[in-house]
Amino acid sequence: MRRGGKRMNTARSLREKFARGETAFxxxxxxxxxxxxxxxCVGGVDYICVDQQHGLVDYREMVEMLRAIEGRRSAVPVTRVPVNQAWIIGKVLDAGMQGVVVPMVSNRAEAAAAVAACRYSPRGNRSFGPVRASMVMNSRDVAVMxxxxxxxxxxxxxEGVEKVDEIASTPGLDxxxxxxxxxxxGLGLQPDLDKEEPEHVAAVERILAACKKHSIVPGIQCGNGKAARKQADRGFRFVTFTKDSSLLPxxxxxxxxxxxxxxxxxxQTSQKGYT
Structure with a gap:
């Protein structure tokens, strides 16, 4: 989708939505x-997150999926990287991904490392080599990219829950x-999406509160649209409502x-799944 000649399925469109207090689904x-x-990439889908951590997606396949999503000009392409390593984060961004979701971050130092891998000097340590990103973003300006x-x-x-306030205060974290x-x-419970144990509920509330305190975007994984609507009403602003590997079966x-x-x-209403 383009307005006034500008491509709309970029990180900027999500940032504008967040700035208006709206939720991206x-x-x-x-x-x-x-x-x-x-x-x-249908109407109402604001982003597609390509999962390289638990999904069956390698780098070459990620690039082809990225190009397909870009071609639809609606949903914003982002990816969950398999691990918090600078070269991996830099490589997906160089391909043109508009954002990353970095797993297993338990303290501020790890959060800062993830942010630094996304930003160029002086805000970070991302190596300059936007092989495809410069073409996608129509710029080689490090501030833009x-x-x-x-x-x-x-x-x-x-540990992450206990240190969530310091994580949320990390400069440059979105x-x-x-x-x-x-x-x-991580809390010693069985892994499902629809957890109701008091400890889990309290942990999610603590994360949400930290995001609100530090004016960053709270996001969450859900198994269906009904659950996603509930979490959006709760205050989450980056909400995944399903995944392809659940929709097909x-x-x-x-x-x-x-x-x-x-x-x-x-x-289809099942809340079973992974994150």
Whole structure:
């Protein structure tokens, strides 16, 4: 989508939405398929997050998925990197990704490392080599390419929850993304998305409060639209409502149930899943 000749599916469009106090809703892409990613770029989907941590996506496939998402000119392409390492973060941004979600961040030093990997000097230590990003962003200005991309970190451990206030205060950090399943594991609970144990609920509230205190964007993974709407009403502003690897079996299960005259198919409303 373009307005006034400018491409709209960039990090800037998400930043503008956040600045207005609105929520961005998105989809997780775990399948290594550009066409599948392209198909999910429908109206109302603000971003597609290509999952390189738990998804089956390697770098080459990520680039093809990125190009497919860009071509639709609607959803903003971001990616969850497999690990908090500067060269990995820099490489996906050099390809043209508009933001990163960095897993397993448990303290301010780790958060600062993630931010530094996204920003050029003097704000960070990202190496200059925007092989494709400069073309996508139509600029080689380090302020444009480095400062515009989004940096979210995931708080998923007990240490991270205890230190969430210092993490949220990290200069240059755009937001914290909650992965309920891994957070549950970090707290010694079973990994699901719809956790109701008091300790888990309190941890999520603590993360949300820290984001609000430091004026950064709170994000969270959900298993369906109903849960996503609930979390948005709660105050989350970067909300994933489904993933491709759940949609496909749910759709097939629904049709199988129709054939058999049963309701035993995989339910799309399931909150089971990973983060």
């Amino acid at each position: 998105g989809v997780w892409a775990a399948l290594p398929d550009a066409f599948a990613a392209e198909l999910m 480095g400062d515009s991309v989004l940096c979210f970190v995931m708080v998923e451990t007990r 937001g914290i993304y909650v992965g309920p399943a891994d957070l549950a594991l 749910a759709a097939v299960g629904k049709e199988v149930a129709a054939i058999l005259g049963t309701d035993t198919g995989v339910k």
